[in-house]
Every structure is written in C-alpha cells, then in structure tokens.
Ligand SMILES: Nc1nc2c(ncn2[C@@H]2O[C@H](COP(=O)(O)OP(=O)(O)OP(=O)(O)O)[C@@H](O)[C@H]2O)c(=O)[nH]1
Ligand code: SF4
C-alpha cells in the first residue's frame with residue numbers, strides 16, 4: 615500500500631461518477647469542487663465506464679481495497695451496475711446517493727456487488743427537507759431507503775448534515791434510527807470551508823454532548839477517529855450491550871459523527887484519495903490546488919499520477935491549514951512550495967457548458 619510522508623496509507627478511493635444531480639442541496643460541496651450541474655447537463659466530460667474500471671484495476675495493484683462511488687448523484691449514470699460488476703473482487707464497494715433512483719435498481723446493484731449504501735436524509739420534516747434539498751422528492755427518498763433495505767443493504771446509513779436549518783431535527787432523526795432496525799445515522803458537521811455560509815455552522819460539540827447523555831455505549835472508529843454512539847432500542851428484551859462492550863445491533867441504534875472541522879485526529883486517520891468525474895486525482899476533499907489529471911487514463915499514466923498524488927498528500931487540519939492567533943491559515947510552507955498538480959490545470963465548474971435538455 616502506498617503511504618504519504620505523514621505515514622497515512624491509502625486504502626480507499628472515492629470515485630465521483632458525475633457532477634450532475636437531480637437535487638440542489640444548499641450545503642452541497644460536490645466533493646469540494648463547487649456546485650453540481652442539473653441532471654440533464656452534458657456528460658461528455660465524465661469518465662467512461664472503461665476508464666473507471668481501468669483506474670480501479672490499477673489502484674487495486676497498490677492494495678486499495680475499498681471504493682465508494684459518489685457524485686453528484688452517481689445513479690444518474692445508467693452504467694453503475696456494470697462498473698460495480700467489473701470492479702476488482704478485492705474491493706469493498708459502497709455508494710453514496712440521494713436515494714431517489716434506488717427503487718427498481720437496488721436489487722441489480724446488490725447483484726453486481728454493492729455492499730453498503732449511504733443515503734442523504736437531512737430531515738423527516740417535509741418542508742425542511744424541501745428547503746434544504748431545493749427539491750420536493752421526499753417520498754422518492756423514503757422509497758429509496760425502503761428499496762435499499764428490501765435489496766438486503768441493511769444497515770443503511772442516513773447522512774444528515776448538521777447546520778442551522780437541520781440542527782433542531784437531530785433528536786427526531788436519532789429517535790427514528792433507534793426505532794428502526796436496519797438504519798444507522800451519520801451526522802456530518804457542516805464545512806463552511808467548502809460549502810460557504812460560515813453563519814450556518816453550529817457547534818458540533820453540543821451534539822456530541824447531547825448524544826453522550828443518550829448513549830448506552832460509545833466507541834471510536836479508526837477511520838477519521840470518528841465517534842459512534844449506540845442507543846438501546848425501546849422495549850427490547852435482554853442486554854443491547856454486553857459487559858465486554860459487544861453491541862447487539864438488533865437491540866441498539868447507531869449514530870456516527872463526522873466532525874472534520876478543525877479536527878487534527880480526523881485528518882491523521884485519512885486513508886482515501888478522490889477522483890473527480892473528469893478523471894483528476896484529488897488528494898484532499900477540502901483542496902483543489904493539488905488536483906492531478908490522469909490524461910488519457912492509460913495504466914502507466916494512472917499508476918504514475920496515483921503515486922504522485924499519494925506522495926503529496928498533506929493532512930488538511932494541522933499541517934496544510936494551521937492555527938495562528940486563533941485564525942486558520944494556510945501553512946506558509948505550502949504557500950511557498952505548494953504540492954504540485956495545480957488548480958490551474960482544472961476547469962472550474964463555472965466553465966463547463968450550461969445545462970441543456972438533451
Ligand atoms: N473533510 C472530510 N469530510 C469527509 C471525508 N469523508 C467524508 N466526509 C464528509 O462526510 C460526508 C458523507 O460521506 P459519505 O461518503 O456518505 O460517508 P463516509 O464518510 O465515507 O462513511 P462510510 O460509508 O462509513 O465510509 C461527505 O460528503 C463529507 O462531507 C473526508 O475524508 N474529509
Ligand atoms: S444530493 Fe448530494 S450531490 Fe446532490 S445536491 Fe444534494 S448533496 Fe449535492
């Protein structure tokens with residue numbers, strides 16, 4: 615496995631299959647690149663099926679053993695099941711989706727090899743859901759969750775971004791997950807660095823404190839040093855948590871917190887590299903100044919670019935961004951000598967063609 619100079623091995627890749635989406639969430643960062651485009655926008659910039667598969671075959675040679683397909687909304691592409699079926703068998707395959715296109719497709723995706731799915735679900739309140747997603751597809755998302763569960767994808771993780779508009783719904787979502795075996799909740803700290811609107815951020819420590827009071831058991835996940843809170847379901851017989859800390863998931867609901875902002879232990883345990891829909895490697899979600907094009911995506915080109923990307927990875931918090939007099943600023947070391955690659959090589963989303971109705 616390849617490692618960066620901070621000793622962080624890269625064991626996973628996140629492949630954005632498209633920057634198109636049928637939602638327009640107010641907090642969307644589109645893997646740090648900016649706004650998504652509409653569902654019917656041109657797609658000739660997107661990596662082909664063969665390009666994605668070739669990329670996965672090459673990184674599997676380096677010991678990468680997991681891939682998450684993301685977007686935009688990955689299921690706007692109709693070749694996702696084919697890509698999954700052609701993914702090297704050594705890789706665990708998961709998907710992050712808004713869920714609306716899972717009905718009718720979830721079973722095929724499972725047959726192809728999808729093992730886990732995360733579905734965005736920011737509120738159970740329809741009006742808030744509509745405001746946050748700027749789409750009215752609440753029922754379609756709920757149907758998507760049901761389709762995933764029916765296809766055998768339990769536990770399904772519900773992704774909820776915690777910010778001004780949604781923070782008040784955290785208790786309701788926790789209750790929902792604790793009452794429904796098969797669901798897990800992932801609370802994601804709002805990231806103003808890439809989503810803008812710093813005034814929307816809320817103090818995630820208050821959510822941790824509240825959950826600590828509700829939880830019957832707390833554990834830490836190695837990845838990103840994330841905390842997981844287990845809450846015993848109401849009315850279950852027997853112990854949800856054994857004396858040795860083992861959790862009986864049929865008797866307890868789980869809430870995981872993704873809290874990257876200003877969190878040095880989060881970046882210290884970051885083992886993933888991203889790929890943009892156009893075939894650029896991206897060493898860090900929060901940065902666009904270390905993007906590297908894989909060009910024609912030959913095996914040799916992918917190999918070389920992957921090596922360079924991993925070698926130049928820098929933990930964002932604690933090394934690339936440092937605290938000075940209470941402010942977070944770019945470490946001067948990287949201003950003078952930025953990890954090569956360069957945002958200049960990358961066409962910004964604004965420069966991509968406008969939406970059409972093809
Ligand atoms: N800063 C930062 N945020 C991340 C990272 N990974 C995930 N996130 C945030 O968490 C959100 C949800 O990510 P998902 O892809 O659904 O889930 P995941 O975090 O990969 O969780 P697993 O499915 O358990 O691996 C992302 O949109 C980001 O906002 C990361 O490496 N760095
Ligand atoms: S569903 Fe996901 S990709 Fe689509 S707009 Fe919302 S956050 Fe962005």
Ligand code: SF4
Nearest residue numbers: 881884898899929930
């Ligand atoms: S280095 Fe930190 S901010 Fe960047 S992707 Fe990894 S965990 Fe996220």
